[in-house]
């Protein structure tokens with residue numbers, strides 16, 4: 001069985017490692033957003049497929065798909081649902097659960113709402129929302145002393161009051177506390193990414209009494225089976241393999 005694994009997440013890399021160890025013919029797919037991505041083991045292809053049409057054509061080379069992209073990578077997930085439905089290729093969504101809600105957090109339904117909220121809550125926001133979303137924070141936070149953390153610098157022209165730090169998780173509580181102390185962050189903004197990779201910033205904010213703005217997850221596409229763990233995804237792949245053997 002030939003499996004296409006839509007990745008770009010730690011779960012996808014973990015799943016790829018298990019599948020390669022189990023001798024499953026898996027190809028991981030990355031969007032190609034960053035210059036030096038963390039590569040999974042096994043076969044890797046990089047770059048978009050060319051929308052639903054391109055993905056439909058690509059699926060001729062695969063028997064099943066696991067979509068393990070980030071919970072905020074809605075476009076890719078929607079394309080996977082459409083292309084798999086059109087071709088009859090079985091699809092599984094592997095999605096890490098969101099963080100357990102905390103009553104002290106301030107929730108926002110969009111990046112723009114999060115920017116406005118952060119602008120009211122503090123003067124020195126710490127933005128951990130990804131390079132692609134930074135532009136959406138400019139209108140509300142142009143004059144704030146923002147610290148923006150990204151994996152790779154954006155092309156965006158940053159205001160003089162903004163400071164950029166490039167790094168990649170996982171992070172530690174000590175490191176996050178030091179970073180937020182040095183910057184004197186007075187509000188943290190994050191997506192509800194879930195998982196443990198970026199959790200220490202939430203602990204650091206709590207210990208420093210810094211308010212947190214959490215951007216809610218967008219609604220996931222319907223009509224797709226969803227599992228939350230790599231183990232469950234492995235079980236599904238095994239079921240599919242039996243169907244193909």
Ligand code: NAP
Pocket residue numbers: 006007008009029030031033046047048049050051052054055068069070072073074075076077079130132191
């Ligand atoms: P997106 O908005 O959902 O996707 C936009 C387009 O990028 C897709 O239509 C597809 O292009 C291409 N693409 C996305 N993921 C791909 C993949 N795994 N393999 C091949 N093509 C892919 O995605 P995004 O939010 O920009 O995320 C891009 C990648 O970064 C994903 O792999 C995701 O898992 C990872 N990531 C995203 C976030 C986040 O917050 N969004 C955070 C961490 C990691 P075509 O239409 O041409 O096929």
